[in-house]
Amino acid sequence: MSGVLVGFAGMTHLGVNSAAAALARGFRVVGYDPDREVIEALRRGDPPAVEPGLPDVLRRHASRANYTADIADLSRCDLVYIASDVPTDGSGASDLAGIRRLIEGVSGALARGAVVVVLCQVPPGFTRALALPGERLFCQVETLVFGEAVERAMHPERIILGCANPSATLPAALEEFLSAFACPILPMRYESAELAKIAINCCLVSSISVANTLAELCECLGAAWSEIAPALKLDRRIGQHAYLAPGLGIAGGNLERDLATVCKLADAHGTDAGVVRAWIANSRHRRDWALQTLHGAVLSKLEDPVIAVLGLAYKQNTHSTRNSASLALLAHLAPFRVRIFDPVVPATAIPNPRCHAASSELDACEGADALAIMTPWPQFGTLDPVQVARKLRGKLVLDPYAVLNAVACRAAGLEYHTLGFNPDGIRTEK
Amino acid sequence: MIIHQSPAAQKPERVVLLGARGFIGAAIRKELDAQRIPRLALSSADLNLAEAAAADELAAALRATDAVVMLAALTPDKGRDIPTLMKNLAMMQNTCAAIAKTGCAHMVYFSSDAVYDGAVSRVSEDTPTSPQDLYGAMHHTREIMARSLAGVPVLVLRPTLIYGLDDTHNSYGPNRFRRAAQKGGKITLFGGGEETRDHIHVDDVAALTLRCLLHRSTGTLNAATGTSHSFHEVAEAVSKQFGKTVEIVKTPRANPITHRHYDVANTIKAFPDIRFIPLEDGVARVHREMLEKS
Numbered sequence: 001m002s003g004v005l006v007g008f009a010g011m012t013h014l015g016v017n018s019a020a021a022a023l024a025r026g027f028r029v030v031g032y033d034p035d036r037e038v039i040e041a042l043r044r045g046d047p048p049a050v051e052p053g054l055p056d057v058l059r060r061h062a063s064r065a066n067y068t069a070d071i072a073d074l075s076r077c078d079l080v081y082i083a084s085d086v087p088t089d090g091s092g093a094s095d096l097a098g099i100r101r102l103i104e105g106v107s108g109a110l111a112r113g114a115v116v117v118v119l120c121q122v123p124p125g126f127t128r129a130l131a132l133p134g135e136r137l138f139c140q141v142e143t144l145v146f147g148e149a150v151e152r153a154m155h156p157e158r159i160i161l162g163c164a165n166p167s168a169t170l171p172a173a174l175e176e177f178l179s180a181f182a183c184p185i186l187p188m189r190y191e192s193a194e195l196a197k198i199a200i201n202c203c204l205v206s207s208i209s210v211a212n213t214l215a216e217l218c219e220c221l222g223a224a225w226s227e228i229a230p231a232l233k234l235d236r237r238i239g240q241h242a243y244l245a246p247g248l249g250i251a252g253g254n255l256e257r258d259l260a261t262v263c264k265l266a267d268a269h270g271t272d273a274g275v276v277r278a279w280i281a282n283s284r285h286r287r288d289w290a291l292q293t294l295h296g297a298v299l300s301k302l303e304d305p306v307i308a309v310l311g312l313a314y315k316q317n318t319h320s321t322r323n324s325a326s327l328a329l330l331a332h333l334a335p336f337r338v339r340i341f342d343p344v345v346p347a348t349a350i351p352n353p354r355c356h357a358a359s360s361e362l363d364a365c366e367g368a369d370a371l372a373i374m375t376p377w378p379q380f381g382t383l384d385p386v387q388v389a390r391k392l393r394g395k396l397v398l399d400p401y402a403v404l405n406a407v408a409c410r411a412a413g414l415e416y417h418t419l420g421f422n423p424d425g426i427r428t429e430k
Numbered sequence: 431m432i433i434h435q436s437p438a439a440q441k442p443e444r445v446v447l448l449g450a451r452g453f454i455g456a457a458i459r460k461e462l463d464a465q466r467i468p469r470l471a472l473s474s475a476d477l478n479l480a481e482a483a484a485a486d487e488l489a490a491a492l493r494a495t496d497a498v499v500m501l502a503a504l505t506p507d508k509g510r511d512i513p514t515l516m517k518n519l520a521m522m523q524n525t526c527a528a529i530a531k532t533g534c535a536h537m538v539y540f541s542s543d544a545v546y547d548g549a550v551s552r553v554s555e556d557t558p559t560s561p562q563d564l565y566g567a568m569h570h571t572r573e574i575m576a577r578s579l580a581g582v583p584v585l586v587l588r589p590t591l592i593y594g595l596d597d598t599h600n601s602y603g604p605n606r607f608r609r610a611a612q613k614g615g616k617i618t619l620f621g622g623g624e625e626t627r628d629h630i631h632v633d634d635v636a637a638l639t640l641r642c643l644l645h646r647s648t649g650t651l652n653a654a655t656g657t658s659h660s661f662h663e664v665a666e667a668v669s670k671q672f673g674k675t676v677e678i679v680k681t682p683r684a685n686p687i688t689h690r691h692y693d694v695a696n697t698i699k700a701f702p703d704i705r706f707i708p709l710e711d712g713v714a715r716v717h718r719e720m721l722e723k724s
Contacts, residue, residue, distance in 0.1 A: 281556070288695040292656075295698045300705040332699045 004173045005030065007077035009106050010084025011038050011067070013049040013320070014120060017144055018083050020047075020054055021153035023061035025180040031067045032074055042067040050319040050344050053150045071109045078173035079115040080106055081140075086120050088253050092260030094123065107132060115171045118162075121197060121254060123261050127162055127190040134164025138174065139190055141197040146252055147317030158184040162193025201258040202276065205250055207243040209279045212286045215246035215420030225420025226402065246419040248325035248374070248400055249287035250279075251314040256323060286419075290329045290372050290398050293417050297396050298370045299336070306337045306393070308368035310361055311375020312345040319344045325400075326374030330355075339364040343377055362391050369394035376401035385412035431555070432642070432649035432700050435536070435583050439644040442497040442536065444468040448479065448488075448525060449502030453597045454540065454589075457636035458499060465640065474502065479521035488528035497536040497643050500525055500576070506565050507599055515564045522572040529579055536646045538639060539576040541569040541588045543652065543690075554693035555588075555650045573650075585642050587635075589653035590692060593712065594632030595719040603661065604629055604713055607668040608720065611676045617669065621683030623662030628654045628692045631712040641701050655706040656694035667710050671717035 004027055008019040011033035019031045033039055038048050045059050058065065066073065074080050082103055087095045099120055106116065118127050118139040127139040139162035144152050159178050161170075166187040170178070178185050188196070215225040229244040238244075250256060259276050266273035298305050314324035321327055330338060330350050339356045340347040341364040347357030358364035361380060365371055365388050373380055381403040388397070388404075389412040397409055400419045409416035445462055449455050450471030462469045470491065477484055477491075479502050492498070502521055504514050529537065544566035545559040561567040569588075576584045593604040600606050607617045635653050642651070659667075662678070669676035697704060707715065 285693065285695075288693075288698075291698055291702075292695060295702065299698075299702050332702055335702055 004028075004079070004176050005077045006177060007032060007074040007080035007106075008083045009033075009071075009074065009080055009102055010082065010120070011035075011042060011048060012083070012085035013051075013146070013149065014085050014142060014144060015081070015083035016042070016047050016049055016058075017051060017054065017149040017153045018081060018119060018142070019065070020057040020061075020150055021181075022177070023064055024057050024154050027177065027180070028064045029066070030073055030077055031065060032069070032071055033067075034069060034071070036069045039067045039069045049149075050317065051149045052147065052317050057150055071105050074106060074109045075111050077111065077114055079117060079171075079177060080110065081117045081119045082106060083119045086122070086257070088257045088260075092253075092256035092258075093264070094121070094257055094261070096122065096126065103130060103132075113171075115174050117174070121257060122194060124191045124194040124198075124265065126194065128164070135168065136171065138163055139193050141193055141200075143197075143200060146320055147315055154181075156181055156183050158186055160193050160196050161185060161187045162190035163187050164190065198258040198261055201255050202262065204243045205255055205259060205279050205283075206275075208245075208247060208250060209282050211244045211246045211420075212249075212282055216286070218420045219422045222422055245401070247286065248289055248328075248419075249283035249285075249323075251323035251325060252320060253322040256280075287325055287328055289419065290325065290374065290400060291332050293398055294329075294333075294370060294372065294396075297415070297417075298394065302369055302394075304337065305369040306339065306367055307333055308339045308341075308358075308364040308366075308371040308392070309333075310341055310364060310371065310373045310380055311377055312340065312342040312347070312349055313375050313377075316375055316377045321345055321349060324375075326372075329372065329374060339366065339368055342375065343379060362387060365391035367391075367393050370396035370398065372398040373401070373403055376403045378403075380404075385409040385414060389413050431696050432585065432647045432651050434700070435646035435648060437645070439641075440646075441465065441467050442643055442646075443495040444470060444493065444497070445643060446492060446496045446498045446534075447471045448477075448498065448500045449473065449540075451475070452501055453594060453599075454592065454632060454635055455499075455501045456596060457594065457632045458501075458639050461633075461636040461640045467643075470496075479524050480517045482520075482524070484521075485524040485527035485531070488525065489531040492528055492532040492534060494533040494535070496534045497538070497646070498525075498529060498534045499538045499540070499639065499643070500572075501540045503540075503568075503572075505599060510564060512564065515568050518568045519571060519575075522575050526575050526579055529582060534582055536643065537576060537579065537582050537584045538642060539573060539584060539586050541573050541586050542566065543588050543590050543654075545570045545573065545588060548690075549688060551689045552691045552693060553652065553654075555652055555696050583646055583648045585647050586650045587639065587642070587653050588650065589635055590628045590630055590655075590690070592632050592635055592653075593629050593716065595716050595723065597632070603627065604664055604668060604709075604716070607665050608671075608713075608716065611668055611672055612720075615672075615674070616677045616679055617665045618679045618681060619661055619665060620681060620685070621687070622680045623665055623678075624660055624687045626658040626660045626689045626691065628656070628658045628690060629664065629709055629712070630655050631707045631715070633715075634706050634712075638697070638701075638704070641704070645700075647700065651697060651700065652692055652694065654692035654694055654697075655709075656692055656697070657706075657709070658689065658691045659709050664709065664713070667713040668717075670710075671714055 006022045006027045007030040008015045009032045141160035218225045232238045263273045312326045337354045341358040385408045395415045397414045402418045451473035547560040561570045573586050597605045665678045
């Protein structure tokens, strides 16, 4: 066990997953949050975010964790991570007021010589503007992925560290902590680190936009994006882990935030952000895929149709509904009867008086004219298309993320639609 | 995205139609009558909006509780020159002056897809306006004039190519093809008719307008079906109605092929149960109406 005591200020998704990784790497941790209910829940082993493996990691290392709502408890720490999620507005712009208040509070509680690391997503220029001495102030790029947050926090590919002086030796406590993750450490200027995070997300959105653009063409041409994507991944210049799955627009909040930041900075400095705006437009366009498909096949044809919707979270293995494509769809289904099921998010998240909170996937399908699988929860993939067909009144299945088997759905008599593939393109004959 | 000022459909107290005698105006009038919505239908014969006195005359006819549908315009077949532009602007100037004086509960301004650059192949309401001729510039300016009316909820409708029995414009598409097939048994295409366009039946335009009136919708909405067809497909649909061989003639292509598709997501979001007449059905309907009329 290391002697370094690591503090995490802000027990949100970012903070609690990062704290879990620190615990798993053998460090003692102080987890601070001003919300007493969050702290009490953490003490009971109930984290404020849904992530695979998170409760288990927290439980296994509970003896080295101290959760507190008293900011003074951070005074014992050698280094403190500012790890609160940064909220965004509808346009993706960050609201940094809460983070500034948190940093101010933490600064007042710090031990002499303790190091502060800003882990949350902040725009270029934020860290350098803080009133803390440069030799004790760093920013670190977080690259958590909802649904894989613990794994990625424990096994980062590299650590991007923003420093006042990138060539200076790191403080001992920080050096010891970061070295425990056994990956390259890349010190750079604060601004470079802050922009590196944005650059990573821009690359991801770029890949997603390529996938979405060409998947839409596939739907018109009888091609299947699912056949093309593996070929791209075998290209060394693209890679196995490239984001090439088409989706219903970017969601979750973090990518949107970075795109908004790039546009804002480009506007301020007169640089070209046209391609970023095109990504945003493409994302909005693809978000409407389910609504447009449903409209064409059911809403414009049936009187008072019933729509079953599986999944509310913005992606699988998370409770987050930030910019969820499912919620966006449901907002436009308000005049219709909907039957909803999500393994984690309660149906009460939907302000639709004609919404039925289903007890299971098949209960949601009961008597529905169409089924839309809006979140690719793994358990939805185990649904038997024959049973789905029996429960549904209609035949339409929208499965944007292809969690079901297209051929099996067709064999069950379902009209199956997915992203990147036109069902009329299914041909078994030569 | 448009915003419904009345989320629940509510009949307007009265609808004032300006340009009521035209092709679209007549269809809207029919729709209003079917819904028993009181209306005041004014045409150029009743009130010449281009004349300076029109502002006061219209103001006297208007009530603050009216919904005004502004359709009156000199279309390109009446002139594409600067004097036509100025007359059209004068019509809007007088209309706005009247509304500014009396007020109104809602204004629907009928614009045109000519406000978009004709070279743009995929159009939504987010597509930047970039009129390429005086007609497009006229509608763009009139949109801004309408929106400058203080305190008036304004909806701008931008229709794509409209077809129907009573269309007088005879522009390239279903109307001209039908007349050509009837007259000479021959439809002549530009090139092979490869260009795709979105054709909307006038009854769909009227129905969409009515929905917007019932909800006092504001913002900008394209009036399009979301489905584009090549002119060759349109010619075939028309030809099919005649039950005899109508020759579809291709000519050497003089201009590059351009396409126009509409993203109608905003229309679906505003009216999730909306349905449009498919082109084949619309062409058949017009054909039936033509036979009945003759």
